Amino acid sequence: MTSVRSTLTALARGAALAGLALLGLAVGLVMLAAVLLTFLVGLVIVFPPAVRLARAVTRRQRELAARWSGVRIDDPYRPAPPPPVPQADGWYRDGRTLYRKPTIPAFNKRWNWMVKDPATWRDFAFLLSAPLAGGFMAAAPLLVAAYGVAWAAGGDPAMGVALILLAAISAPWYAPWAVRVHGRAAAALLGPTEKARLAQRISHLDAARTEVADAQAAELRRIERDLHDGAQARLVAIGMTIGAAEQLLESDPQAARALLGKAREASATALQEIRRLVRGIHPPVLAERGLGDAVRALALDSPLRTHVTVDLPERASAPLESAAYFAISELLANAARHGDATEAWVDVSAQGSALRVTVTDDGHGGADPERGTGLRGIERRLGAFDGVLAVSSPVGGPTTAVIELPRAFRTKPVPMSRWRYFGRLCWALWPIALFPQGLVAMGFKLAGSPVKSWFLGLHVPEPFQWPVIVGMIALGGGLLAVALAATVRSGQTEGGACG
Amino acid sequence: MRVVLAEDLHLLREGLVALLRAHGFEVVAAVESGPELLAALIGERPDVAVVDVRLPPTFTDEGLQAVLAARRQVPGLPVLVLSQHVEQLYARELLADGSGGVGYLLKDRVFNAEQFVDAVRRVAAGGTAMDPEVIARLLASNARNEPLGRLTPREREVLELMAEGRSNAAIAQRLYLSDSAVGKHTASIFAKLGLAPSDDDNRRVLAVLAFLNSK
Numbered sequence A: 001m002t003s004v005r006s007t008l009t010a011l012a013r014g015a016a017l018a019g020l021a022l023l024g025l026a027v028g029l030v031m032l033a034a035v036l037l038t039f040l041v042g043l044v045i046v047f048p049p050a051v052r053l054a055r056a057v058t059r060r061q062r063e064l065a066a067r068w069s070g071v072r073i074d075d076p077y078r079p080a081p082p083p084p085v086p087q088a089d090g091w092y093r094d095g096r097t098l099y100r101k102p103t104i105p106a107f108n109k110r111w112n113w114m115v116k117d118p119a120t121w122r123d124f125a126f127l128l129s130a131p132l133a134g135g136f137m138a139a140a141p142l143l144v145a146a147y148g149v150a151w152a153a154g155g156d157p158a159m160g161v162a163l164i165l166l167a168a169i170s171a172p173w174y175a176p177w178a179v180r181v182h183g184r185a186a187a188a189l190l191g192p193t194e195k196a197r198l199a200q201r202i203s204h205l206d207a208a209r210t211e212v213a214d215a216q217a218a219e220l221r222r223i224e225r226d227l228h229d230g231a232q233a234r235l236v237a238i239g240m241t242i243g244a245a246e247q248l249l250e251s252d253p254q255a256a257r258a259l260l261g262k263a264r265e266a267s268a269t270a271l272q273e274i275r276r277l278v279r280g281i282h283p284p285v286l287a288e289r290g291l292g293d294a295v296r297a298l299a300l301d302s303p304l305r306t307h308v309t310v311d312l313p314e315r316a317s318a319p320l321e322s323a324a325y326f327a328i329s330e331l332l333a334n335a336a337r338h339g340d341a342t343e344a345w346v347d348v349s350a351q352g353s354a355l356r357v358t359v360t361d362d363g364h365g366g367a368d369p370e371r372g373t374g375l376r377g378i379e380r381r382l383g384a385f386d387g388v389l390a391v392s393s394p395v396g397g398p399t400t401a402v403i404e405l406p407r408a409f410r411t412k413p414v415p416m417s418r419w420r421y422f423g424r425l426c427w428a429l430w431p432i433a434l435f436p437q438g439l440v441a442m443g444f445k446l447a448g449s450p451v452k453s454w455f456l457g458l459h460v461p462e463p464f465q466w467p468v469i470v471g472m473i474a475l476g477g478g479l480l481a482v483a484l485a486a487t488v489r490s491g492q493t494e495g496g497a498c499g
Numbered sequence B: 001m002r003v004v005l006a007e008d009l010h011l012l013r014e015g016l017v018a019l020l021r022a023h024g025f026e027v028v029a030a031v032e033s034g035p036e037l038l039a040a041l042i043g044e045r046p047d048v049a050v051v052d053v054r055l056p057p058t059f060t061d062e063g064l065q066a067v068l069a070a071r072r073q074v075p076g077l078p079v080l081v082l083s084q085h086v087e088q089l090y091a092r093e094l095l096a097d098g099s100g101g102v103g104y105l106l107k108d109r110v111f112n113a114e115q116f117v118d119a120v121r122r123v124a125a126g127g128t129a130m131d132p133e134v135i136a137r138l139l140a141s142n143a144r145n146e147p148l149g150r151l152t153p154r155e156r157e158v159l160e161l162m163a164e165g166r167s168n169a170a171i172a173q174r175l176y177l178s179d180s181a182v183g184k185h186t187a188s189i190f191a192k193l194g195l196a197p198s199d200d201d202n203r204r205v206l207a208v209l210a211f212l213n214s215k
Helices: A002-041 A044-069 A103-116 A118-138 A140-153 A157-190 A194-251 A253-281 A284-289 A291-301 A318-337 A373-383 A418-447 A462-498 B010-022 B034-044 B062-073 B088-095 B107-111 B113-124 B132-141 B153-164 B168-175 B179-193 B201-213
Strands: A092-094 A097-099 A305-311 A343-351 A354-361 A388-392 A399-405 B002-006 B026-031 B048-052 B079-083 B102-106 B128-130
Touching (some): A002 A044, A002 A118, A002 A140, A044 A103, A092 A103, A118 A140, A194 A373, A253 B107, A291 A343, A291 B132, A318 A343, A318 A354, A318 A373, A373 A399, B002 B034, B010 B026, B010 B107, B010 B113, B048 B113, B062 B088, B079 B088, B079 B107, B079 B113, B088 B102, B088 B201, B102 B107, B102 B113, B113 B128, B128 B132, B128 B153, B128 B201, B132 B201, B153 B201, B168 B179
Parallel strands (some): A305 A343, B002 B048, B048 B079, B102 B128
Antiparallel strands (some): A343 A354
């Protein structure tokens, strides 16, 4: 039953994909018209709507590929341009022209963004080729059956029945396979190119770097101000007090003694301030003991009953430890401050080469990363290391925050696996065994040709000729099977190492 | 009284040596690194050791590790640990063996020679000297602890001083109370916290610290 149902589902999906391909073709033709109007007639105004229409269809294709074929296709488009910003005099500059209103500069920016993005043209190519590239293939069983009905109606029932039977028999394995392959074929044109991927990555890194640089500058400024207004000012005061005491030493030893006492108190306060400042820059426990004990120390200082589990293979790099530490510190403080929690659990562990921290509390929940500046700050701090923060905080609790920092620990470099060498060898050898030594030799043998060429099967004595030929065919097939298996396997181990 | 001193800053080390000598201590070894310290503690068996947490060669918690290792070999070896910062975590590790003779103070406490020397003597006698800041943080992290909320402000003051390791007489002097008043407060504190009363100063301190640490 399930296999019948899955076959029917696959057939329906195939039909839907074919339908979408035809729709895509129609949109592709509309876009072709828009392109011709734009570049031949100069009717630039029609181009952006056509591109938006095309993107709507390809977006649907990507969704279906993910849902039906299990192939994730990322958006390949470049980031949209920001809206135009007026100059100081309120005018908008675009190249060497000034505009009173932002409409035309905005249109120009959008137009350039669409025309210069290769993804636009790859979408276009996909839409025009979609029916051939995958649509008909996905719907093939239905088309063959329909063709059979047409034959039957045309007066050749035997041919018609044969075609319908062929479709019905092949459908159970063909239809699901075709839907899967359709997704992969779509990925080739709809996915981002390596260049687009790099461009997206660079724009992300660029933004992250700017944020980090800004945050760092602000941090240094804060430290400078704290030192200037705090410890530095106090040291000046201490110096002056001691100077005054020195002058009074002869004339009024009592007063001098009082002044020296004051200087001592001031030096203790200065030390206290510096200590607080140091704790904010880089907590001493973190430097002395690493992340695990630093988190334990945090837990002891927290008013919450905090349970800590730490399982780390080695110390992560200092900046990473520091980022994780301050994130945990902020999360625990949030739990105590806003969440009305009494108990918290902190789990610090390594996931492959990544560092993962989970902070859970029993508070009343309702934390929203969009609104809380604290959570936003944590995200920014982690962003510098490609780290992410995920918060689940339903109203009523509990709140769980998960931090993941990739590449925190060294992992052993994955050597090129033996499977992969073996796979390559098999890939190289199977055609030789299967074709010349196997099938071609068999053809020569059947035809009784006198030519023996380099076919081993024809050189051995008569009784061994057939076994050698059949053996060669079997060997070729076997090598092909092993090559496929090895490729799949090494792909899996690599995937495992990356994920 | 024989003292081993470990401090890597030359100026501070010389200052401490002078201070201790002026108060009648005999400094048998003044070292500047972790391995030297462990050797001195085991070799000299001093009456008390004054140790900086952060020492060469690693400049992490070398001094603390040496002290903990020495106390594993010589249980109850009196040590007074000094640091630029105090951590509850380290205080717990020092107190963990429950044998007393432990001090943990901020370095600034050296400024007040009288109190510092008093703390060294207390530790040498098997008592406890916890920094007020450690106690403040202990109490802050116990803010939601039910029985602590029932203490009166005065009892809280007494509790803080008691947790630092001070005797009834010292508490009385500090808070301008009579000995008997302090005795009444401590009895009330022990009743409210559900601890068994004890006349022995040191056992009393350890009970209070264990209570605060049991969060």
